Amino acid sequence: MKVETYLFGAVDVSPEKVITFPNGLVGFEQSKRYMLVHEEGPAEPSSFTLQSLDDPMLAFQIVDPVMLGFNYELALSDAENALLQSPSPEDVAVMQVLFRKEQDDKGSITPNLRAPLVINTKSRVGLQKVMETMRPNITLSNLSSSI
Template sequence: MKLITRIFGAIEIEDDKIITFPKGIIGFPDMTLFALMHDKDKDSNAIRWLQSLDDPVFAMPVMDPLYVKPDFNPGVSEEVIQDLLPMADEDMLVLVTVTVPQDLTKMTVNLKGPIIINSDSRVAAQVIIDDDDYPVKYPIYDYLQKQKEQAGK
């Protein structure tokens, strides 16, 4: 599949890289086809992009929640991820959306609505975590700065 995107320009996505969200994502139920991309020009793979194949202008920054919250381990019922089953533990990829405002010090991730991808079947779902320990706006700027400093040592 070929498309022209806002962030990555003209790209070609191979069929085996397409991720299907049968129920869409929160706020965008009609967007069901995505590809997981990373910016080769950036020196960090911490932030990747879920690029919509339904609307090439739409791409959402995402990251592994363990990168900023090492104890992230919410309970999710099988009922919520029914479309992804069967799924082996090693095939589960969990991502959270990143909000990057103009003031980078206010950067957050949404721990309340993680995205779970079955990397074997390439089927995904965004779920809502019913746990107050996981906020919608979890600040990450200071944590990312510490990670950057430690990597530089």
Template sequence: MLINSKRFGQLDIDETKIITFINGLLGFEHLKKYIILDHPGSDFLKWLQSIDDLDISLPVVDPTAFFPDYSPRISRDDLDTIGIKNIEDAIVLCIITVPSDIQKATINLKAPVILNPACRLADQMIAENSEYKVKHPLTLNEKPEGRCAGC
């Protein structure tokens, strides 16, 4: 399937890699179909590229690359919506925001994207952990410790 993304230009997408979001992303609830793309030259940065609106692409990372102890508590009911029994079976990604001043970059640890890789279903879910913030400071000038597992 050929798409013409605003950010990445023309891409040949394998339709079996399309991820369906049950409720969409916060602020983009009407957009349900996405694909994960690698960021050129980066081992840790990925992009959630909307298939429904090719102008929308959001930067995401495996949060454990920056926060090795990151362990969101997600309700059983939320995990059930995408067919996950244990969060360890999911791919967990967090959306980052990078303003013009890179030193003010933030990561949304409060509402991670939880993906069931077996059936390509996902949703953005609210972590019950009180210590996680929507705009948690993120230092991008240091190399992260890990990579995005399973992307």
């Protein structure tokens, strides 16, 4: 199928590349179908664009938390596990949405630690795991020893 996007223009998307978020993302519940886009090159991409297929003006930059030195251990509820079609742990990808903070005319980019994306890479179904309190087991692996 051909999809018109704000960032990439007209793009051909094969149906097996579509990632479905049945509940949408927080604040964007009407957009349920997405594709991942990344820069081509010999190295593994450091970030991805999660482009909505339902709204050509909607796209998010996402990153594997490991690239930022984080390691999530999330517990999924029975309902979340069912929505993700009971994936094996090796079939789950956890990603963080990046957002821009506006402070004193300086925009810094930061990951949303409280609402990671959890994607079943086999069935291509995902959800946004919103945590009311920050209680996941997160390991920071890239802290400088001089801190």
